[in-house]
Amino acid sequence: MAEITRDDVAHLAQLARIEMSAHELDRMAGELAHIVDAVKSVSEVAAPDVPATSHPIALSNVFREDVVGHVLTPDQALSGAPDADDHRFKVPAILDEE
Template sequence: MSEINREAVAHLARLAHIEMTAEELDKMAGELDVIVDSIKTVSEVAGDDVPATSHPIPLANVFREDVPGATLTNEQALSGAPDAEDGRFKVPAILDEE
């Protein structure tokens, strides 16, 4: 018996405020049922000696050391700006405020 049926998908779609056609409901129910069955199969095979994992390849932190480097001077940063004022980039106002 299928764990996921068309009615369950329609219910979830209503809860999520997602409009789905009859064809989409049927397709999604089939796809979700295959996913649930696949997870069941893996769960049956994975025993206590198989550690849980979220990735098949062990990952390590690949961040570099945070070392400050050369930075631009204020004049260098503003040199390519189309407009600047008081040592800052000047841009058009987007709010009706002063």
């Protein structure tokens, strides 16, 4: 198992400004050691003849082709708007800018 000490975890916690109890430091040291070992085992399996993948199943584009359909005219789109100006929705200003 990888050697991750309680002092290593305490140092990382201090850098991240995370307060941890003694029990949490001990538990986290063990958990981090298991994680490092898991990464090592994956690294050992990786070989130059094995391509890197981000997903175990090949993915393809599942989107349909873009087809222009029925679209609203500006007047139709703005018909329910409380206020409009020059074919645009008009909303109250939220910044002190023009």
